């Protein structure tokens with residue numbers, strides 16, 4: 001069997017198994033296992049579990065359970081509710097105000113951390129139920145949480161850009177600098193989208209009524225007091241990173257510590273709360289990490305089968321203008337992003353794409369930004385959209401995966417527009433570099 | 434091709450060493466008239482860097498081109514031979530020791546039970562030390578928060594008075610930038626410069642003095658034993674050719690990057706003085722001795738490498754005496 | 767919505783943990799969830815020692831040599847064991863477009879198919895994990911010798927984590943075998959709390 005046939009067979013098998021309702025983690029893992037056995041024989045089987053080992057011992061993932069725990073604790077204590085009630089007071093009569101604030105909060109979280117899972121889980125536990133409670137449109141609320149929560153890998157410090165810099169031997173500082181404008185533009189576009197939709201139909205994000213106002217906080221001063229504690233926690237995380245106290249991953253643990261202190265000070269810390277939060281953390285990890293495990297095994301096998309050489313032949317076989325090659329690479333990134341998580345896509349494509357980009361005379365820094373925006377799309381795109389899975393892990397049971405993916409479509413469209421803008425006017429990203 | 438193999442390296446595809454390794458594979462194909470075809474894969478493509486030894490043994494990969502320090506946890510001798518901290522001031526001496534001083538024989542004695550055969554040794558050149566604090570002497574290393582990975586580096590810097598921090602490679606950039614650590618055992622000067630590390634770690638030490646990672650080019654032992662003599666000779670010769678080319682090309686790149694860095698008024702490239710290097714080596718030598726006690730192979734390697742260094746006058750007499758004393762007072766302070 | 771046959775049991779909750787009602791399919795699953803909830807405290811330990819490291823390094827200039835490796839190990843163990851826990855409570859994410867639109871008979875056949883495939887998958891993975899764990903706990907001569915991390919502290923964590931992965935997969939094997947037995951006998955899978963279509 002040729003690698004082209006093998007690739008088709010893999011994709012076909014994944015789709016066939018998706019329909020049966022088998023868990024996604026087992027689908028990719030099973031395809032990896034069967035292809036390892038069929039292509040290389042039984043002696044190669046340990047490859048699959050070695051990939052599992054590699055994935056679970058990934059240092060960058062340590063932040064995931066920390067963020068889940070932080071979110072769960074904020075949720076089980078009254079802090080989260082207070083925070084969003086307060087935000088609602090400040091949102092005043094602006095339709096969609098809390099959704100816009102959620103995007104802004106997501107953006108600040110993005111400036112703290114470089115991974116997506118944690119932020120989406122955090123916003124999914126904190127912001128989503130609150131928005132739903134306030135009568136916000138389900139789809140709009142979901143989209144804001146997932147798209148906003150994905151910004152962490154666009155805004156520095158971003159693990160996607162760091163890995164890109166390491167894999168492509170490019171200046172991480174330049175990548176960070178170039179990423180800031182597109183990240184802010186993405187945030188701005190999300191806000192603009194929410195605003196336009198809610199102004200046209202205020203039912204999507206109902207503004208605060210006087211009766212509601214009486215229920216929450218008497219005045220802005222009281223609301224402000226409710227924000228102090230979460231503010232201090234944010235300061236603790238942010239301060240420990242920018243003050244050189246903790247590494248990016250350690251800062252997540254510092255955040256949990258801060259939340260614990262806050263919950264303790266409010267007199268809400270019980271063994272039951274803590275045990276419940278930890279249980280929820282473990283279950284959430286089970287849902288989201290095992291999908292990553294499945295994808296990780298698939299990438300290893302596909303690389304060994306010669307998958308990356310196959311992709312390179314497909315591209316180099318083209319006899320077209322350089323910009324068309326760029327578009328083809330964007331298309332490949334987008335298609336792969338449907339099935340794999342970003343680290344898998346990076347492993348598979350960057351060794352091939354970056355030399356081609358340089359050969360064509362384009363800037364690899366610019367390509368890094370294009371890659372990062374592409375990965376923003378991949379977080380949201382079905383059938384394997386990690387952002388959707390992270391949210392599914394913590395969202396109220398009434399929200400199905402289909403709801404989530406439907407909600408994400410307009411935000412994917414915004415991201416693709418941003419990609420087009422960056423392709424047409426590279427200086428939008430590159431002006432400060 | 435008669436033989437189709439997959440070898441994994443320990444670099445990402447963007448690093449210059451990766452390209453050199455690809456050229457080696459092309460060279461092997463040419464020299465063998467197409468009988469051997471090797472695909473070179475970047476780090477992590479199939480398995481993690483520290484899992485390639487088992488992967489080659491079990492036949493998932495047919496070979497690897499990697500720093501044996503990754504396998505220190507399976508046998509400390511891998512770490513000791515892979516990167517004898519402070520021993521080498523010139524990569525050509527290391528290659529000479531491996532080729533002609535008995536190094537490759539000892540390495541194969543170690544590796545063959547693990548199912549792999551060393552075709553030949555190469556080296557990446559001496560790593561520089563990016564630092565955000567000026568280091569002009571061993572004394573300046575006191576309390577320095579320095580990132581150190583697996584292997585011997587951690588212990589030697591600890592003995593030199595530094596405070597090693599155990600952080601993974603992906604956290605080095607931001608940790609150095611934000612000041613969580615002061616310095617890092619990381620990679621060669623040119624790569625640090627191209628990643629923009631020197632913008633905040635602006636007191637890099639170059640030329641390096643502490644770390645010279647070996648690149649072990651190895652193949653599954655059974656495959657090696659089944660090869661005809663001419664192909665074995667082609668593989669060995671081609672690795673030696675790559676080794677010498679690699680040292681030269683990496684040095685050229687480093688020197689270009691150093692010239693570029695010197696133009697930047699904020700970057701201060703520091704060349705550690707000879708007597709300080711000697712002090713550091715004296716400290717390292719004690720650590721070698723500790724490692725020698727770990728097992729038979731580390732002892733054999735220690736005896737062999739020290740006698741090579743002495744015979745070639747690379748452990749100068751004046752280093753030993755006074756520096757040893759200096760070092761012991763340092764480490765007590 | 768799922769249709770429940772008369773033989774199906776309502777969601778069961780371990781004693782004293784009513785706040786965390788989780789639908790489990792067997793007594794074995796209930797035990798898995800019980801253990802997993804205790805394993806979750808490893809995350810708390812990981813958090814606590816990370817904070818300790820930050821304080822020792824920043825406040826007292828004496829970073830530890832053991833925290834980072836321990837944190838990675840604790841989190842890796844948590845991740846590994848979260849797999850059986852999610853399987854026990856039917857929390858693994860799946861696409862339910864077809865599953866939710868078919869009748870109870872076809873649904874049962876889908877359950878049987880999925881339980882069989884899951885079992886075969888876990889069986890293959892357990893075999894692979896056994897080989898991996900064996901290599902990590904024995905030296906080339908076949909003697910007991912744990913794979914270590916190779917750092918200055920040099921703990922045998924790689925051997926531990928690889929063995930835990932093997933245990934997690936074997937547990938999942940047993941779980942899915944019980945599920946298979948149940949669905950072949952005609953007992954439908956207790957759906958997770960995800961009742962929406964898709």
Ligand code: NA
Pocket residue numbers: 109110111112113114115151152153154155156157158159
């Ligand atoms: Na970020």
Ligand code: NA
Pocket residue numbers: 337338339340377378379380381382383384385386
């Ligand atoms: Na996707």
